[in-house]
Amino acid sequence: xxxxxxxxxxxxxxxxxxxxxxxxxxxxxxxxxxxxxxxxxxxxxxxxxxxxxxxxxxxxxxxxxxxxxxxxxxxxxxxxxxxxxxxxxxxxxxxxxxxxxxxxxxxxxxxxxxxxxxxxxxxxxxxxxxxxxxxxxxxxxxxxxxxxxxxxxxxxxxxxxxxxxxxxxxxxxxxxxxxxxxxxxxxxxxxxxxxxxxxxxxxxxxxxxxxxxxxxxxxxxxxxxxxxxxxxxxxxxxxxxxxxxxxxxxxxxxxxxxxxxxxxxxxxxxxxxxxxxxxxxxxxxxxxxxxxxxxxxxxxxxxxxxxxxxxxxxxxxxxxxxxxxxxxxxxxxxxxxxxxxxxxxxxxxxxxxxxxxxxxxxxxxxxxxxxxxxxxxxxxxxxxxxxxxxxxxxxxxxxx
Numbered sequence: 001x002x003x004x005x006x007x008x009x010x011x012x013x014x015x016x017x018x019x020x021x022x023x024x025x026x027x028x029x030x031x032x033x034x035x036x037x038x039x040x041x042x043x044x045x046x047x048x049x050x051x052x053x054x055x056x057x058x059x060x061x062x063x064x065x066x067x068x069x070x071x072x073x074x075x076x077x078x079x080x081x082x083x084x085x086x087x088x089x090x091x092x093x094x095x096x097x098x099x100x101x102x103x104x105x106x107x108x109x110x111x112x113x114x115x116x117x118x119x120x121x122x123x124x125x126x127x128x129x130x131x132x133x134x135x136x137x138x139x140x141x142x143x144x145x146x147x148x149x150x151x152x153x154x155x156x157x158x159x160x161x162x163x164x165x166x167x168x169x170x171x172x173x174x175x176x177x178x179x180x181x182x183x184x185x186x187x188x189x190x191x192x193x194x195x196x197x198x199x200x201x202x203x204x205x206x207x208x209x210x211x212x213x214x215x216x217x218x219x220x221x222x223x224x225x226x227x228x229x230x231x232x233x234x235x236x237x238x239x240x241x242x243x244x245x246x247x248x249x250x251x252x253x254x255x256x257x258x259x260x261x262x263x264x265x266x267x268x269x270x271x272x273x274x275x276x277x278x279x280x281x282x283x284x285x286x287x288x289x290x291x292x293x294x295x296x297x298x299x300x301x302x303x304x305x306x307x308x309x310x311x312x313x314x315x316x317x318x319x320x321x322x323x324x325x326x327x328x329x330x331x332x333x334x335x336x337x338x339x340x341x342x343x344x345x346x347x348x349x350x351x352x353x354x355x356x357x358x359x360x361x362x363x364x365x366x367x368x369x370x371x372x373x374x375x376x377x378x379x380x381x382x383x384x385x386x387x388x389x390x391x392x393x394x395x396x397x398x399x400x
């Protein structure tokens with residue numbers, strides 16, 4: 001007899017272990033639900049509801065953590081941490097469904113969250129095609145058609161167009177899955193670029209490469225006019241760092257052109273975003289903002305299967321906040337959409353390692369690996385060839 005502790009990496013790993021010891025097929029789903037635990041935070045619940053939630057979970061041999069003054073009634077409201085395995089949580093949802101309206105509403109929200117969190121595969125609908133996302137992380141390769149990129153790789157004004165075409169062709173050969181083209185730097189303190197200049201930088205390149213490469217093209221812009229022209233010329237994704245909450249013109253373009261969209265979190269504008277970014281609840285506020293952006297996009301008529309979410313590494317975030325986002329990235333899975341993250345060469349890596357942008361490959365690789373482990377479906381990178389190897393090995397370890 002040999003006794004061994006097992007580290008379960010993910011649900012598929014657990015299912016593999018159960019199959020390995022020849023567990024009955026019908027029992028695998030039941031048993032795996034008992035082995036996977038989840039903590040769910042519910043904010044500002046009336047204390048009487050918090051106490052009911054606690055009693056219901058206790059009856060299932062699980063628990064809910066509440067404010068110590070909620071039990072006595074001294075606190076009118078309490079945050080709740082619902083703690084249990086998936087089997088217990090599913091039974092918890094069933095019990096709440098039979099309760100009055102306020103509890104029934106919580107039941108529906110938890111059920112939706114659990115379904116979203118469990119989702120591992122997506123079919124991203126593009127303009128004229130689709131892309132499968134999930135267990136194999138995709139690479140979005142950065143093409144900065146700017147003279148002032150923070151990472152030092154801005155091509156505009158330094159080389160001719162033929163060099164740019166060859167550079168993009170090299171990214172394709174290096175293993176890129178998406179080409180992301182931008183004509184305006186969004187580094188902290190960057191000055192805005194005129195509409196004319198951004199069009200002149202990006203549209204001729206997109207026109208030419210759209211006819212030559214068989215990969216989705218993404219336009220990195222917050223200007224509706226640039227997005228429309230890029231989509232007309234062959235792009236199929238809008239990567240909008242400024243979001244869509246106050247940009248109905250951009251939403252109209254995305255809907256009309258049937259494009260996919262990256263919804264990114266940011267506070268403020270690139271010119272001012274790094275001036276003491278402050279959060280009371282970092283991941284809670286990011287999730288709330290992204291959910292609001294999703295709701296606005298969907299209400300505008302955009303298919304939710306066209307939406308990607310991005311927590312906005314480096315955009316109104318401190319070094320510590322960027323690290324926390326990567327550490328807690330899995331929480332974004334509750335939105336039920338593919339997760340994109342862009343840690344490549346960012347300043348938080350430079351601050352930790354005391355290195356310039358072009359020297360941050362190894363730091364980027366570490367951030368990419370951790371992001372993939374925590375749920376990233378797409379990583380946006382500069383060093384495509386090297387990070388392709390990093391991604392391939394990480395995916396092989398997690399999902400072989």
